[in-house]
Amino acid sequence: MFISCSSQHKIIQIPDEGSAVIAGYWSPELGLCSQSVLLTWKHGRVSSLQPLVDLRSRSENRKKFLWDSYTLLPGWLDTHVHLALDSIDFFKCLENWAQPSLIEENIKRYLQKYLEMGIVGIRDGGDLPGFSWLAKNKVNEGAWLGPEVISVHEAVNRAGKYGRFLGRGFEDISEWQEKEKEFFEQGIDQLKVIVTGLIRFDDYHMVGPTQWTVEELRELVDSAHRREILVMAHASGEEGISVAIEAGVDSIEHGYYMTTRHLELMKEKKIAWVPTVAPIGNILKYPSDRYSSHEIDTLKRILDTQLTRINEAYQLNVRVGVGTDAGAYRVPHAEGFYDEMEWMEKAGIPKLEVYRLATQENALISGTPKLGRLNIGTPMKQLQLVNNL
Ligand SMILES: [Zn+2]
Structure with a gap:
């Protein structure tokens, strides 16, 4: 399982299930969010996107990826x-x-x-x-x-x-x-x-x-x-x-x-x-x-x-x-x-x-409407991390 990190021109290997702190996200469906967000995924698909301020503790879950300089976008x-x-x-x-x-x-x-x-x-x-x-x-x-x-x-x-x-x-x-x-x-x-x-x-x-x-x-x-x-x-x-x-x-x-x-x-x-x-x-x-x-x-x-x-x-x-x-x-x-x-x-x-x-x-x-989107349920491999929006 991987996600594209286009800012670094590389792909990052990720487990099937995990979480990461990101600097925000953008998609045509969800619009622009420019605050810290906790991204979680299960079975290789986005399972939640929660503003980080709403979470009780930032240090919870030590296995998080720290992608806090990256914004999540559809590929x-x-x-x-x-x-x-x-x-x-x-x-x-x-x-x-x-x-x-x-x-x-x-x-x-x-x-x-x-x-x-x-x-x-x-x-x-x-x-x-x-x-x-x-x-x-x-x-x-x-x-x-x-x-x-x-x-x-x-x-x-x-x-x-x-x-x-x-x-x-x-x-x-x-x-x-x-x-x-x-x-x-x-x-x-x-x-x-x-x-x-x-x-x-x-x-x-x-x-x-x-x-x-x-x-x-x-x-x-x-x-x-x-x-x-x-x-x-x-x-x-x-x-x-x-x-x-x-x-x-x-x-x-x-x-x-x-x-x-x-x-x-x-x-x-x-x-x-x-x-x-x-x-x-x-x-x-x-x-x-x-x-x-x-x-x-x-x-x-x-x-x-x-x-x-x-x-x-x-x-x-x-x-x-x-x-x-x-x-x-x-x-x-x-x-x-x-x-x-x-x-x-x-x-x-x-x-x-x-x-x-x-x-x-x-x-x-392209006749592939499942691509080009970011929403709950989107496969992680169809997304990308960018650091300049
Ligand atoms: Zn041609």
């Missing part, structure tokens, strides 16, 4: 990662996929790091060989230590279009319908559909082509919804985002060049937005000589627009998730999540609201 979730990518060199990494043991060693390291940094759940956007699906199963079997992995296994893209490393590619909807049953049977937590190509760093407003018509995408979405599976859509640009909204996906990933009209429709349809700022913002935050000054200028424009739109989404009460696209260049696993939270604050979302999105809302987007 974070990152709603968009790619465990099979290394955030350093995309093409080299894809070559390395031919040596699975190498990739698996990387992934084990990332998983450990996620836990050490307080991230107790990750939603993986897939890879063709199925590394993230393997990781999910290894964690579930207890063979690997890591956060709960929600994996799309393999993404659905149009053959010959963007996304070759994410999925096998389907020529058309009839090929999809032929293989649909087998596709779902290989195991899948959510369905990821590639709706558009990538944005370009050298051409503002340019996005790779839209891969599906509304009717085709609706067919894909319905095939998942019939099985009670959520649909995450990789989509950017005015046209692609419109198609995704109309087809009724559950979340829009990236969504660069989102418009106000899109946000209004998303609010109406309760579609969540995972704006993945880090892959753009971190290139500017951690400069290198990889990009030209024209590309840097374009990235700045994209970043500014994205941050403005995120603020608008928040004000409009659109569901917003915190997801990094970790594994992308300059977005290291686990650490990148802290960059993404900072970007959300830069967009003007108050800190504790970012925390709510990073816990409760992310858990809903």
Whole structure:
């Protein structure tokens, strides 16, 4: 049994039953408590949270953990990662996929790091060989230590279009319908559909082509919804985002060049937005000589627009998730999540609201509502200790 101590970047081994003095706690359900609290847990789950002043003696129960500089929080979730990518060199990494043991060693390291940094759940956007699906199963079997992995296994893209490393590619909807049953049977937590190509760093407003018509995408979405599976859509640009909204996906990933009209429709349809700022913002935050000054200028424009739109989404009460696209260049696993939270604050979302999105809302987007909460009964391994709230 363990609890993540994200401030120290470590996990602390704890007994199945115990108690600790903590400096307070915060959760979307319970709000903020900034006074000393006695936390007790039984069978690995929180059993009580009592203000310490109410207790007769502070010295009672000598076996208490002294965590009095830490505040207890629900663990974070990152709603968009790619465990099979290394955030350093995309093409080299894809070559390395031919040596699975190498990739698996990387992934084990990332998983450990996620836990050490307080991230107790990750939603993986897939890879063709199925590394993230393997990781999910290894964690579930207890063979690997890591956060709960929600994996799309393999993404659905149009053959010959963007996304070759994410999925096998389907020529058309009839090929999809032929293989649909087998596709779902290989195991899948959510369905990821590639709706558009990538944005370009050298051409503002340019996005790779839209891969599906509304009717085709609706067919894909319905095939998942019939099985009670959520649909995450990789989509950017005015046209692609419109198609995704109309087809009724559950979340829009990236969504660069989102418009106000899109946000209004998303609010109406309760579609969540995972704006993945880090892959753009971190290139500017951690400069290198990889990009030209024209590309840097374009990235700045994209970043500014994205941050403005995120603020608008928040004000409009659109569901917003915190997801990094970790594994992308300059977005290291686990650490990148802290960059993404900072970007959300830069967009003007108050800190504790970012925390709510990073816990409760992310858990809903990931289809795991039992995560991202702190209440009586919450498993200790889904929580974290932080010393700066
Ligand atoms: Zn992705």
